[in-house]
Amino acid sequence: MTSHDARHTVFVDEFTNGILDPEEKMRYTVKNGGHIVANTAPGCWGPMITPELKGGHEVTKPVFVEGAEVGDAIAIHINSIRVTSDATASGNDKPMEGRFTGDPFVAGICPNCGAKNPKSKIEGIGQGAVRCAECGEDVTPFTFTNAYTMAFDKHRTMGLTLNKENAEIIAREGKKYMCTPENSIQNPVVTFAPHDIVGAMARVIPFLGQLGTTPSRAFPDSHNAGDFGQFLIDAPHDYGLTEEQLEDRTDGHMDINRVREGATLICPVKVPGGGVYLGDMHAMQGNGEIAGHTTDVAGIVDLQVEVIKNVTLEGPVLLPLAEDLPPLAKPFTESEIRRGRELAHRWNMAEVEESYPVSFIGTGADLNAATENGMERAAALFNIPVPEVMNRATINGSIDIGRNPGVVTVTFLAPKSCLKQAGLWNTVKNAYQ
Numbered sequence: 001m002t003s004h005d006a007r008h009t010v011f012v013d014e015f016t017n018g019i020l021d022p023e024e025k026m027r028y029t030v031k032n033g034g035h036i037v038a039n040t041a042p043g044c045w046g047p048m049i050t051p052e053l054k055g056g057h058e059v060t061k062p063v064f065v066e067g068a069e070v071g072d073a074i075a076i077h078i079n080s081i082r083v084t085s086d087a088t089a090s091g092n093d094k095p096m097e098g099r100f101t102g103d104p105f106v107a108g109i110c111p112n113c114g115a116k117n118p119k120s121k122i123e124g125i126g127q128g129a130v131r132c133a134e135c136g137e138d139v140t141p142f143t144f145t146n147a148y149t150m151a152f153d154k155h156r157t158m159g160l161t162l163n164k165e166n167a168e169i170i171a172r173e174g175k176k177y178m179c180t181p182e183n184s185i186q187n188p189v190v191t192f193a194p195h196d197i198v199g200a201m202a203r204v205i206p207f208l209g210q211l212g213t214t215p216s217r218a219f220p221d222s223h224n225a226g227d228f229g230q231f232l233i234d235a236p237h238d239y240g241l242t243e244e245q246l247e248d249r250t251d252g253h254m255d256i257n258r259v260r261e262g263a264t265l266i267c268p269v270k271v272p273g274g275g276v277y278l279g280d281m282h283a284m285q286g287n288g289e290i291a292g293h294t295t296d297v298a299g300i301v302d303l304q305v306e307v308i309k310n311v312t313l314e315g316p317v318l319l320p321l322a323e324d325l326p327p328l329a330k331p332f333t334e335s336e337i338r339r340g341r342e343l344a345h346r347w348n349m350a351e352v353e354e355s356y357p358v359s360f361i362g363t364g365a366d367l368n369a370a371t372e373n374g375m376e377r378a379a380a381l382f383n384i385p386v387p388e389v390m391n392r393a394t395i396n397g398s399i400d401i402g403r404n405p406g407v408v409t410v411t412f413l414a415p416k417s418c419l420k421q422a423g424l425w426n427t428v429k430n431a432y433q
Contacts (some may be wrong), residue, residue, distance in 0.1 A: 018055025043280030046186035051108025056222030062275030091147020104141035112137035147194030207260035212252020214275025226363030227406030256402035326398035355413035374410035
């Protein structure tokens, strides 16, 4: 990519086939400091019932960031997130045996004609509506165990779960109600018309379940994380890998509800240009995403990217909104700093540590492994021992679940000296000072 290819603002309207492939040439190039604007496709459930897609999601095609080289980092500032869907559906899933090879997210097959990742068509509504385009067999790799259809108010501030009659109205015009982007090929999940929960209200607090950079080997997009990535180890399909090769991930699939408007996510660069991608917008989610899925929606996103030279990360670092930080990790007020200095004076100490919040993303097979991963990443970046990270996260931070079974944030107030040494001082200062 040359500098004249780069644009100040890139409008992304194309999606992957579910695979993040570093060998695929990036069609979009943005200047360092420029903007990426995208109309994202709904995440989990639509792609999950579209076996033609090979990754469990349908994220935007990656964007080459001018000046980003392997070993750098890219700060992604989330300027705005706007839900465009009028309705969606979601719920807990059940894989359908006989309709996939090893992994229902990646390797769907038709149980009748045997087609791999078959194209599909919709016939009617309900959980048997997704049919093989060749032979007409039901090819849905997943069905619901308990699920709901939710509609949103015109300002996208409140959601309400609907009864059977209204769920079926929406099911018959799924793409219209979900506002599915034109280049998306997913089947709208509202086609299933679920209505197990009726009349429940929910606040709309949208965020991105997928945001990050391209891994250094081909990954199914939903498996670009340490927990979902476990499904790839010795898998019997084209994207199987070893436990060591799983380290090539970039943890773009986090489902952390604090990755929302106003936050900054600092991501590793593992391929030239970084390859920033996004998707899997959710209307709301409690910590843990304990149902396995939440309210997938389409939406408009504006990101600004900033290359940070010579900052080598293994996984993302999140700078949440101050209001989203754990109580112990919020920046100190002037009054608190004054009291700290008075306490230091009382004990004849010359200085009080200046510190600011950081959240290290950790992922792994389970929550314990994810916590260890996040602490090790923090220790490596700041050149401090893991026990010091443990102490700081205990008295000045928190371990919080992003997603079960294995995504967490390791949050603590990091000394200014550590932030400077790591090359993150200016980015963190701009976020919180």
